Amino acid sequence: MPHIPLPDHLPGITGLLEYRLDTALPIRELTQILLRGESTLTPGERELIATLVSARNQTRFCTAAHTKAADLLLGEDETARLVKQDYETAPVSEKMKALLAIAARAQNSGKEVTPEAVERAKQAGATDREIHDTVLITGLFCLYNKYVDGMATVTPTDPAYYQQLGERIMKGYRRPEKGFPVRPTT
Structure with a gap:
């Protein structure tokens, strides 16, 4: 149960971002720039970084969401799973292995990102x-x-939820223009 009242129909980060739209705006924009903006890393590769970090932090919501986004962007569902198991043996380029190693170090402590x-x-x-x-x-x-x-x-816990969320994430991180639908009352 959340520590503060949040919309039941907007689990995970979405409800938190809706709770404070003013703080959500710069966070969403930074995420949009980093994960969908211009880059020599593909959106799928950037989602792999988010997946690895979330998995190492044991944050189930973010891990499931970004694993599904990576799967959809990569067009298969093995790479993200294998990156979470052991990025050094996962089917990614040597460059991605090295970048994932940096992400793993930084996730633990920024001071672990060594010159080597x-x-x-x-x-x-x-x-x-x-x-x-x-x-x-x-x-x-x-x-x-x-x-x-x-x-x-x-x-x-329903995988169908993460399928829908992954499809939304594929399109980007900005808030929908009209916001999120309000859950109908019964």
Whole structure:
């Protein structure tokens, strides 16, 4: 049960963002820029970073949501699962393995991102911006994970919910123009 009253029909981060539209706006915009904006990393690759961070933080809602978004964007459902198990053996490029290693280090502590980890990524072809964005996506998803878990939001268990959410996330992170539908009363 959430620590504060939140809309029942908007579980996870969505209800929290609707609770404070003023704070939600810059968070959503930053997420849109980082995960859907111009980048040499594909949206699917960026969702893999969000998935790994959320899984390592053990935030079930975010893990399920971003796993499904990654699956849809990648067109298959094995890569995200394997990244969560062991990104070093997952079927991703050496550059992505190095960037995921940076994300794993930053998720634990920003101070764990060593010059050697950065050099590995550069040797695998990562640009300075890709390294920067990996660390920023990691920090952003640590914020989301702590927000969702710290407010004890509802975490649906129905996979169909995450299918719909993943489809919405694929399109981006901005709030729908007319907001979210209000749950009809019975």
